Amino acid sequence: MAKKKKIIIKQHVMTGISFMIPIIVCGGILGALAKGFGGYDIGSAVEAGVTPFSNLDPFTWTGFWWSVNQLGTYAMDFSVAVMTAGIAFSIAQRPAIIPGLIIG
Incomplete structure (x- = not known):
């Protein structure tokens, strides 16, 4: 009986990971492009506290x-929430997606 529950938990976690993989891949590609074309220290090229809507000129x-690097960073930060939403979806189907995102 305990072995069957272990397999079910593993199945839910694997479903959450499969939802998370595209987010990780996109974030990694964006980060690699930003560091490849903008320089390895592109994350610190702009002063702290600047957002794309404040004093940053996105046309330079x-x-x-820097903005592409920030998008990659946000994707990596969001990946845990997507994984928890995938696990919740696996357990309780569609009604659990938003609570899973909020918990994550």
């Missing part, structure tokens, strides 16, 4: 690749 080379 540094500003564009």
Whole structure:
């Protein structure tokens, strides 16, 4: 009986991981492009506290690749919430997606 429950838990976790993989891949590609074209230290190229809506000019080379790097960072940060939503979806189907995102 305990072995059957272990397999079910593993199945739910694997479903959550399969939902998370595309987010990780997209975030990694965006981060690699930003560091490849903007330089390895593109994350610190702009002063702290700047957002794309404040004092940053996104039409410059540094500003564009900094923004791409930020998108990759946000995707990596969001991946845990997507995994928890995938696990919740696996357990309780569609009604559990939003609570899973909120918990994550």
